[in-house]
Amino acid sequence: MNNPFQNAMSQLERATKIKKFDEKFLKILSQPNREIRISIPITMDNGKTELFEGYRVQYNNARGPYKGGIRYHQDTDINEVKALAFWMALKCAVANIPMGGGKGGITVNPKLLSKNELEKLSRGWIKLMAPVIGPKVDVPAPDVNTTPEIMSWMVDEYSKITGDKTNAVITGKPIAVGGSEGRGPATGLGGFYVFDIIRQKLGLPESCDIIIQGFGNVGGNAAEILTDHGHKIIAISDSKGAILKEDGIDIKALNEYKKTNGQIANFPGSKNITNEELLTTPCDVLIPAALENQITGKNAKEIKTQLIVELANGPTTPEADDILFERNIPVVPDILANAGGVTVSTFEWEQNIKGEHWKEEDVFAKLKKIMEEETEIIWNRSKELNTDIRRTAFVIALERIESAGLVHVID
Numbered sequence: 001m002n003n004p005f006q007n008a009m010s011q012l013e014r015a016t017k018i019k020k021f022d023e024k025f026l027k028i029l030s031q032p033n034r035e036i037r038i039s040i041p042i043t044m045d046n047g048k049t050e051l052f053e054g055y056r057v058q059y060n061n062a063r064g065p066y067k068g069g070i071r072y073h074q075d076t077d078i079n080e081v082k083a084l085a086f087w088m089a090l091k092c093a094v095a096n097i098p099m100g101g102g103k104g105g106i107t108v109n110p111k112l113l114s115k116n117e118l119e120k121l122s123r124g125w126i127k128l129m130a131p132v133i134g135p136k137v138d139v140p141a142p143d144v145n146t147t148p149e150i151m152s153w154m155v156d157e158y159s160k161i162t163g164d165k166t167n168a169v170i171t172g173k174p175i176a177v178g179g180s181e182g183r184g185p186a187t188g189l190g191g192f193y194v195f196d197i198i199r200q201k202l203g204l205p206e207s208c209d210i211i212i213q214g215f216g217n218v219g220g221n222a223a224e225i226l227t228d229h230g231h232k233i234i235a236i237s238d239s240k241g242a243i244l245k246e247d248g249i250d251i252k253a254l255n256e257y258k259k260t261n262g263q264i265a266n267f268p269g270s271k272n273i274t275n276e277e278l279l280t281t282p283c284d285v286l287i288p289a290a291l292e293n294q295i296t297g298k299n300a301k302e303i304k305t306q307l308i309v310e311l312a313n314g315p316t317t318p319e320a321d322d323i324l325f326e327r328n329i330p331v332v333p334d335i336l337a338n339a340g341g342v343t344v345s346t347f348e349w350e351q352n353i354k355g356e357h358w359k360e361e362d363v364f365a366k367l368k369k370i371m372e373e374e375t376e377i378i379w380n381r382s383k384e385l386n387t388d389i390r391r392t393a394f395v396i397a398l399e400r401i402e403s404a405g406l407v408h409v410i411d
Ligand code: GLU
Pocket: 067, 068, 069, 070, 091, 139, 140, 141, 142, 143, 144, 171, 172, 313, 338, 339, 341, 342, 343, 345
């Protein structure tokens, strides 16, 4: 498997060929400010003690506190977390929110833990990280396989340790403990606002045939929002399998089916397909909304779509980017397409600090404005720079981070 951090650094190098940046600044960005590794001991339900490896990478805080989710996955390792933390720094700059970039994780398959074990593990992560995070220092949030409930355990543990009751140390919490209205669908909705602008720029139809890889918080919400706006989801997958239904999948019915069956495979009226078939079936728009390294040098030639919108982080390798660029298939990069999640997280943080609770309609209106404005800025600049959307988004993010001026050089 490609090392995601190497991919991230290669994206950085490619963008800095389009526009020159100060060498000192680029050197600083080539490694995170800080990497923390922890071992979390848990007494399992069977009485045995297990150790789990956890991480927090604080990549860059020139623009504000480190910000980014915590991933629970069996394949999570320090290279993945470093890449994700780097992308967060750029993403927050693209969305122009006052945050830096960080990311956390635990190497674990949470589906194999009981609820009791999961809670102990989550509280354990916070206990060991409490000295290095905080509302003005580093603000974690959900990512793959972490939920509002997990965030509520974490914020509770943090307040027990520190006495801080602002709840602003963690975002993506349930509404009852200071969560924001609209945080759940925010990544999918933000992605929709971006997609809708790019769709019009490219002259794609009002009703597109769309394929989504992933049916978690991001893919599931995106599928529902796109269907509500008249688009057709013709194929979709979860971690256990993929399905195809050319006349369109009823997403609400699929949600119910998944709740009962624990998977989407064998959904009545659909055909089971492989992950490779999912990615290479003809469609108007392909939306990877799962993990990294899905569109690669191997399958990029076979992809038959008019537009790729990255709701996952890092789903396209640099090698695939080259092939897609040559084939004239635009890619809306993760750091723009999925920035809606961290944007509403930042609204949540702001509400907690000010002791406010905003209405859902106000949250969505603020999100829409940011996503649309930044999409326009990046689109127009890509024409000036005569390059793809990813390289342009990188250039804009780098300019914004550099102009924050705090590059932590020790002379
Ligand atoms: N995990 C999300 C991301 O990759 C959201 C992070 C946050 O809300 O801080 O952007």
